[in-house]
Amino acid sequence: MNRFMFATGIENSDPTLQGGRVRVDQMRDCGHDEHYELDFDLALEIGVNALRYGAPLHRTFVGPGRYDWSFPDATFGALRRRNLTVIADLCHFGVPDWLGDFQNPDFPELFAQYAGAFAHRYPWIQLYTPVNEMYICALFSGKYGWWNEELTTDRGFVTALKHLVRANVLAMHAILGVRPDALFIQSESTEQFHARVPEVLAQEAFLNETRFLSLDLNYGRDVSARMLEYLLDNDLSHQEYTFFLKHQLKPHCVMGNDYYATNEHCVFPDGHLEASGDVFGYALITREYFERYRLPVMHTETNAPQGPRGREAVDWLTKVWANVLKIRNDGVPVMGFTWYSLTDQMDWDTGLRERNLRPYPVGLYDLERRVRPVGTAYRDLIRAWQGVLPTQSAALILPLALSATPAQGDRRSFHLE
Template sequence: MAKNFLSHIKKKFGDSGYEGDEFGGAAGHNGNGLPTGNPGNFMFATGIECSYPTIDHGKTRRDLLAETDHYNRYKEDLGLVKEMGLKVLRYNLPYYQIQKAPGKYDWDFADAAMKEIKRLGITPILDLMHFGVPDWIGNFQNPELPVHFAEYAGAVAKRYPWVRFYTPVNEVYVTARASARDGIWNEQLKSDRAFITAMKHCAAASIMGNHQIAKHRPDCVIVQSESAEYIHEMRTVESDETRISNKLRFLSLDLLYAHPLDAEVLLFCLDNGMTREELKWFMAGEPPGYQIMGNDYYGRNERIIKPNGDWCSAEDVLGWYTMTRQYYERYRKPVMHTETNTFKAEDAECWLWKQWVNVTRIRKDGVPVLGFTWYSLLDQIDWDISLAEKRGTINPCGLFDLDRKIRPVGESYKMMLQEFGQITMVPHGELFEITSRPAELKVEV
């Protein structure tokens, strides 16, 4: 009786453990293990919550870096990032403290923190403006903001030439809405005209800051973090207010990426103070650098409005997958999941894995997702009321609590890193070059 092929293989090469199998096949590597630091690694990240808007009509500054004691414990906090096995950190230098006046800066804390980040081998995604401005600028109604901020962004890029990843202005849409339409922060206005004014000033600041960064780092990577939101109105006829709100969520990225505006949004902008000249300026072309579209998603980003006007959270009706697909199909940019958490500590582990399922599913469906972020490293304070009052309520949403003790979600994130940490940004990413060339080829993904 003739031997089967396995018999011949066994006779020649043995049962298993074939030579070369350590590089693939049955005994090969599959992406398990912590990130190696290779630039092609998928970017698993966390962030240190750093919001600093003013409330009480400018009388009170909410600085979460101070309220969570990060200024005193920054070395300990950065050490926790390293201990987690994370290589990437969304990190903010407190803009309102650093730029004292045009051309005048206080770099003391920034230098100390950046030195430690560099020493630990962490890759920062440097967030330059997070919901607030220096007192001398005033607020987001100031038309000089783009000029002053651009100078600041250039100064940061010049001072830390080793930094490549930046978020010039965090969540432009949320900044403008909370400050000028919802009346919560900073100028605390509640008008469409004030909203459009804040929107164009923040978007222009981001663009001009981006230019100054690229002047010093032509190969800069811009991770434009923006909130992915949607309102589900449970009425047979959708109201004008809900319809325009669901369209306005795209406005900041439309302006940043020079994407033609929806007709209704265009009229809304023109009716509320944006000039044709300003619009033409925004539509001239997208800013320099490699652009990554960061989508922030919390279950509370989706809301259901009932027929009587009451609302409730619509957590996961669309979810990060569907929302991000909408944004990706509009802008065709590589994607990063730049923020997520839940305020219910008992739900956090499940929420973490649900978000990761969204990421892996959308990657399998062809959308290039390059990174994932649990935000934030530490518990937050008063974000359940959007920082509107200084109550001191601790939101247990961190990987660590404010005593710097790891939470179950932190342990779960460690597990995720051990399992998926060495996957690449795109499948078989080792084949592709992570270039240091300037981003001169502007082509759709």
């Protein structure tokens, strides 16, 4: 089955706030728990052929080796009855209360056990994002003090990062043990930092290296001497660094790139950052990531608020899609495109730092499940391009399996060198 993936997703972020006293649960707060059958039908109505979707980890992983599959059985069963390719999103910014937070050194191994159990439970799923946006999760939890452990130190960031990436690597191994032809779409934020004045050029350079750390470790790529010193100074051991270098899973990976208007940042003399808007844009920055890792690419997230004119989201869709076509036509193998998410989200206007239950109008549908202008525009875009891309743009194709359970030993893989 070879096709370009037009995707959306069901937002399932679940970090904790206020010292763990408040749990964000986007599936609950956006009404998906109640309307999942309708949501899956709306995805088909828009015309997508792939859905980023995950069980709520904090409700499913109830203890070491203990799982409550009741909700995922219902939802993944409903998805299997529809003609949608599932990209299973297993950890999206939070862990169960009993695991604490991302400073917990037991998290990687326990999460890998969960990933293996999930793959056993749903052997028909081939595509996975084990841990979503590892860099952003570590940054917001360990450095910015917004979520989960709410730390504001480099050590907090590095500790969260090493545990998140180790969890991702071990989960990939666990899933491959069940589904040897599994493919992993990383879904990582595509970042860029710009110096406001010459005095911050060194800080800009440092930040433009740290943005790569999650993928460097995940793909077993040696970091620079400066980054290695930074990691070792902030509680990464030589043994832990060697672990990342020896686990070479690139042949099973697609580099997922998320890009929003807030992904580029101005660096100011006092050290603070501000969103700069799309100065370079998705095409230029993604090419930089592609040249670094030489992996097939999937555009895995973007959105924009509908705005006062009612067309701001449509204009953003048009711009980002043009960037995707640009890099495909220039020879970067792009496998898919994603508007995230299917419905409006809740409280992302504050980066989930507060639980105000305030809708954020970025969905293809609003929370009453009424289509937004960007939903209509995305439907029309899919209809126009779905039959053209496989033959008229330079790209590789994903080896997607038609069967629910592959033959033992079938380890299909691909990579670029």
